Amino acid sequence: MNTTDQKWSKVYDGGKDFRPLFPVDLERIFALLPPDQKKQHLDIGCGTGGLTRDLFHRGHTSTGIDPSSSAIERAQAATAYLDRGINYICEDFESVTLYEGPYSLITCKLVYAFLQDKKKCVEKMSNLLSPDGTLILVTKIHHSDEDATPISVDGREVRSTLGQSFSEVRELDLEWATCFICRK
Numbered sequence: 515m516n517t518t519d520q521k522w523s524k525v526y527d528g529g530k531d532f533r534p535l536f537p538v539d540l541e542r543i544f545a546l547l548p549p550d551q552k553k554q555h556l557d558i559g560c561g562t563g564g565l566t567r568d569l570f571h572r573g574h575t576s577t578g579i580d581p582s583s584s585a586i587e588r589a590q591a592a593t594a595y596l597d598r599g600i601n602y603i604c605e606d607f608e609s610v611t612l613y614e615g616p617y618s619l620i621t622c623k624l625v626y627a628f629l630q631d632k633k634k635c636v637e638k639m640s641n642l643l644s645p646d647g648t649l650i651l652v653t654k655i656h657h658s659d660e661d662a663t664p665i666s667v668d669g670r671e672v673r674s675t676l677g678q679s680f681s682e683v684r685e686l687d688l689e690w691a692t693c694f695i696c697r698k
């Protein structure tokens with residue numbers, strides 16, 4: 515078990531989970547997306563896989579990736595459709611080489627704060643997307659050091675990094691987090 519796996523598996527072994535995107539959030543986000551014919555989805559930092567499953571049940575072929583073995587075990591146990599359109603892999607997005615793809619939709623929810631080389635990761639996400647694909651990145655943002663929490667990121671930094679790899683970056687305020695909808 516590597517250190518990222520150890521750190522996050524301690525969290526998931528305790529039964530913890532994170533606020534999901536509720537149907538109302540998903541409806542608001544999907545209302546802003548163009549139709550997706552290919553429906554090939556990658557969920558980066560999927561945790562226990564709730565969003566991966568939600569998108570699978572909306573018709574996508576979905577892959578969730580997370581470095582926590584405990585999260586992946588929980589994700590795999592929570593679906594009856596493993597390897598039948600939904601797949602979970604235990605890997606670190608920063609170092610993995612993904613042979614599948616391109617993806618028409620990539621999601622990355624409450625993960626950006628924990629990525630070491632954010633610019634490189636966003637470039638990698640962009641390269642994994644089909645030309646008409648969409649990245650949905652959900653993160654908590656702070657506007658000053660006083661507002662910062664371990665799971666939040668500087669709003670200016672994330673906007674600037676996304677803007678370097680995507681020509682269109684739209685923002686949706688979900689009230690509890692910000693959703694960035696990015697297209698090449």
Ligand SMILES: C[S@@+](CC[C@H](N)C(=O)[O-])C[C@H]1O[C@@H](n2cnc3c(N)ncnc32)[C@H](O)[C@@H]1O
Nearest residue numbers: 522532559560561582606607608623624625628
């Ligand atoms: C706050 S949790 C969010 C999990 C899930 N996206 C959700 O919203 O329920 C952060 C997740 O990011 C994962 N993570 C951390 N570093 C990562 C990396 N380098 N590549 C992929 N996932 C990573 C952790 O294992 C953890 O599951």
